Amino acid sequence: MTKPTRLTFALLPLLIASAWVPLAHASPDVASLSRAAVSKGAGQKVTSVEGISEYRLPNGLQVLLVPDDAKPTTTVNVTYRVGSRHEGYGETGMAHLLEHLIFKGSPRHPQVWAEFNKRGLSANGTTWYDRTNYFASFAANDDNLKWYLNWLADAMVNSFIARKDLDSEMTVVRNEMEMGENNPGRILLEKTLATMYQWHNYGKSTIGARSDVENVDIGNLKAFYQRYYQPDNATLIVSGKFDVAKVLTWVQQSFGAIPKPKRVLPPLYTLDPVQDGERSVTVRRVGGVPLLFAAYHVVPGAHPDYAAVEILSSIYGEAPSGRLHRRLTEQQLVASVFGFSQGLADPGQILLGAQLSSEQDPAKAAPAMLAEIESVAKQPITEAELARAKTKWLNEWEQGFADPEHVGVVLSEAVALGDWRLFFLIRDRVKALTLADVQRVAEQTFVASNRTLGQYVPTATPQRAPEPARVDVAAAMKDFKGQAAAATVEAFDASPANIDARTQRLALSSGMQLALLPKSTRGQAVEVQMTLRFGDEKSLANWGAVPSALAALFDKGTRNLNRQQLHDRLDELQMAWSVSAGPGRMSVQFSTRRDKLPAAIALISEMLRYPSLPADVLEEVRREALSELDTQRKEPGALLAEAMDRHGNPYPRGDVRHARTFDEVEADWKAVQVDRIKAFHQQFLGTSHAQFAAVGDLDVNATVQALEAAFGDWRSPSPYARLAEPYRTVPPTRMQLLTPDRQNAAMSVSLPLPLSDTHADYPALMLANYLLGGGGDSRLWNRIREKDGLSYSVYSSVQWNAEEPHSHWHAAANFAPQNRDKVLAAFEEEIQRARQDGFSVAEFEAGKRGLLNFRRLGRAQDGRLADAWASNLYLQRTFAVSAQVDQALERLTLSQVNEALRRYIQPDQFVLGVAGDFKSP
Template structure:
């Protein structure tokens, strides 16, 4: 009998094995590198990349189509991007009348989702709890061939994309970049920007988009990537289940074959629009990403333009000729540009800046670079490559670009290619490619305007984005300062995040909290390997209420990186670069924020450097004057930014001057910068820097990192700082008001609607109101996005948020962008939704979905050491224990429908709305003629 049972068991196991093998026979393994396995699904030719990491219950599912804006022809530019938008409109299965829209279904799991289009590819992705992988695969397979692509959806989405285009036209650097590419590449399809020409966006027929879809959206033109927590056999079975029904493309997919003709001399373009800074960009033609010369060009870009020791910074910023300077090489599949850019005050001449850039290039071409400079860049990128791969979503993003470049293995081998670069290689590529006759130079010549308001906390963000991706939905661009403690309170697209029991290593020492050298230290060991993330802060107490010059806090924090009494800024920066560490120290008017990520083996060295920067700043007078010019130049740029000016006008309408949430005008900021003295900076540092209110959270591979020993050694006998609660007088709700801020030549205007609520994070009504607001204006699934954007097609971005310092009385506001000709229509449509929200509240179904969304996002948010560190820091700053992680989802879950709807009526009065209109509108709010 026993023998019979044993044989029966063996027979069952054998049959199960055979069954599993039969299911996987269609998957041909191509190769494995760096832990990534590549498979070919033979029935339809789809590529598959699998990177298994079961440390956290989160996974990213991504599908990359090898079609981008380079596949477009004259008349249908922007089609790839517009089609990307329509791919979210649904299928017969995933539509509101059936299972719900794609965004609804995914967001209700807590997923982070989006899509991007670029020159060589289009990708769709979702990072979500790993038990929802099947849902993601079902959706991606379904929309690969079953997207509805309805004419009425296209008509609504066209105006959304047009508004995205208009927002880009508001930005001088984006505008100049577009013009340079169009001039540098006159034949190659990189000539036109990914978002396309405006007339094509407006006029492309739905038939063109359907044809594009039916030509390129096939499995043999796609790479499916799954990263994170899964079992290989399970996901391969799911791939077979959902993608096995889809055949290969019925026809060959057309590929661009146009080659760029030879350039017979330098080209120059000039853009004149309202602005405050001049810009000169010089761009040189270079080959594609996999060309043997690209690693040397990438290193050249770093040596010329990255960090305090960079040649451009020494040449322009340190001499006060420029506000910022950078250099970079694109890494596109076919061709690209090596760009050198300088932004500068209007006191300098474009021709002088242009000539100086040419001098820098000539010197490089004559003298070359040193082995030490090459080694420094390679060491920096090597470390940052490891540190940057923190979470499945980041890895998916990097793999996406490697796939687009033509070889996913470059994600693994890219650093090895860099390590082979010699100074001779760098000299050779500088001489070969940085040739004047092969250059295109762009001048942005500003037409200056009058002054208005600006948020002083943004003064360090003066570097332009070098590669503006076109996302389906942008990050929040105009919210006020988002410190770690305000992720929940100010960003409608982010939720307060917490641990899952599988993320943290559940030992007795999972959370360690103790005083070390006077610092409140929380240490959390996770499954991260070989690196840690540190987030820290120092409270400024009532500085904002007591100071005559609120710019001093930001100026002081920025001065810390300008050298110490032990190392000048060049030596100090080089020490950090060798470790691949970006040590961030910045300040608002309420606290100093500190953060870095480093390899575990380097933690002691980084702590030594952190202590040196915080405790022993050099405070050089020349550096201080230089910094003041940079601050001034950056603040001046906001004069032509409808979002900045509108946001500040809203704060000034809600709060009295002197309140921590009140924003000063540009005139006041400029005067404060001009009048700031180094003595004030030194006095601020002496009073506020210290351990009295310092919190530090370290997350990651903390075992054996010896943080405590490092802190005791480096921060011994460091006293000082304040430990006091910020004071703010209760503000009464302001009367209803409408204000127009006129800024000429801005094709996209900004709307702000808001009012004072007085809510503090500790209030019992906070979470109910947060859920209510989340329902109205959070992400794709918020009412505002689904109506004003998706149904009406009036805006690219609309959201509602909770603003203000979390320990003082906050405020609520809606922000949206509209074409000036559609502004009143957009305002009316927005107010319809706000009115309905206030009068009728939210539904029981919405409450259930939002709770599921918020709680599901815990796993996703905690899948990175950075997210975990910032969240724990926000808890301890508020006087909570890290264990609040376990309580927060319970607080969300226990909120009742009555509490949520009562909170809306309690804090929002329709007759007290403050409305700010900012952009190319006249005093009546009508479009400028």
């Protein structure tokens, strides 16, 4: 549940429960209310900072409004200041379990998932140490926004929290635990933190102890809910496109009726004492590769010194600039390094670590890693290191603040620390950091007695980290003044017709096709998708891992820039970039800002056309790939995917369409040489058959000029022909793979379909699959996840082929190995029931609305728009095709959908596999 991801402000957990919802409450006509009356009714306005306004209702609810018309989407968050930190003895996992039960509904909203799905809400909830958060994003729509606010208010005080729901959800939560048990890194992190903290709840996993979760008392859980799920303990955040006056009215109507509670929340006062010696923990399990963590206690996220902690995690953990990369990875002691910090309400941690290949020795790597970290007094931080880390951190902060769907999430983390304005204060603190600040914090933090990793070592004169202490957030914010609010942007209409009308399609001298969609965005952001296509069936044969190695080396240096200079230049241009290799193509994605787009195009051109391809870095890339391969060899999902892909694959070894075994992939990576990479680059890469799509705040003329200069003369050196993969029947089969010591199992089902996305049955089968297993109110989800509580994740999907009639239907689930037979039986029963009885009128109508709403939401995402345009250029399509599909979905009848399911989803043709630690009866 809580695999951490480093964001601007704190670690966020994995998403816990999906969600979808409607049932609008009756309310007065907002048009009849004056704006003055709306403001008065919504409570007192407290402050405004950089375009974010805070209001407070009489019952204590804090409301943050972040209007942004850049994208036609709205995101709503409600954050409760309760997490695993607030749990008592025997209550571990209670906050997370409560998050699951909130989605089980209330008397007014008994079918939460169905309601969410019908309205096309992309919704979810997460639980972390200091807070619980519920959120939803959707295409801007007053009815959906008003309804979701009403649901949040109702869920705050009227949720069932019933024994029957607890019983059915228990298996799902256990399955979520078991998913984490399969991840060596997550287990090691859990054990490291448990060793690090003696008394504080930060040493306990948010998902809780199995014994606590399985034996939770429903009365205690309900009391926990009634204590913390109250307006005076919550912050509502609305961001994106919405009418402020309407939202203030709806907030008052929905939340304002909830009385201010009379209870007083209990104070939390437990802090761990300063650590007085090295601590260690060792985890031994089957599979995976060696990992090393070195964790150190740090100040709370609101402390002035925490900005330096964030920067130190970059100075040590980044590649290739980081100290650990230079000391460990480049010296071939480890395969890769990383670092992150957790800014929490109470003193948190910074964790630095390394992943090794199976051939590398932890006994050599660990001392070297600790020596590098704890030698900071003798090897002080440099100005260059500080400047580079600050640039990267501030770029990430700006990217997050520019995204209205992301702002609410990071504000939630700041709320959990004590004040939402800390989101801006830490930015200002990072900007103001001096070398002396960072050096002082590093020397105080990186001492042996403050470390959790290795063995205890007696020390004559032990060093101590500063005593832990809380922060007076009110005092910290007393003199804070925010920067100027971002300029307002246009309200963009994401309809297919407007997308086509606003997009300019051109071609370069080289033949590369262009689609440029200029639109104002928050922060002048631009999203780009570029696809290079090359080769044919014969010329692409027998290159093995060479294309993947080339893709991994593009950002390791060019003829004019070494590796570090290149990464510094990417940071200067505020570029987030990635590249991936596929059969006969290279796909490049990057984002930047309007004024930096021409320079970013020039840099991408230099990276793609003139990579330095250093041999020593190839060895690093090879080790990292082999290390990842070792990790996959014993994972149930990966093993099952290998077997399923190989079943019925007719292509011989060497053919680019051949499904490789793990051993073949390993052999291919070991065989890669620099001269082969150079030969591949020279033989195939060019832009004669390429597509480039950009969406966002861009100058079309300047962009075209930059593209012509960068790629206009880069013609493809060899012919291109699409790799055909005609439809073929695959023998149905059932397979079972045994993966010892894996507490989570996987099921996968595959079925080839003689269809493309231009077939007349495409809309009907798309909706049929959505109702069967693609949506949040689908048959498979409701039976296996909601009713039986057997799986944390179960779904079905169709991988549509746009070029030939050869698509694939796929279904998957994860579960505890002992539940294998129940999962298979439930899956088969639901498939058969849907085929025999068909879907109901209510399912059909709700599913149609939900699917159309999700399609609209997809067209409102700039990155997805750029990706779609690149594909459309290649297929010689426009968004008129999307409009036609929408129209076809609108015209569908229930009988067409039921008939499509029966015609194409044939259980006797399934390739079905399971993998897990299945015990003999």
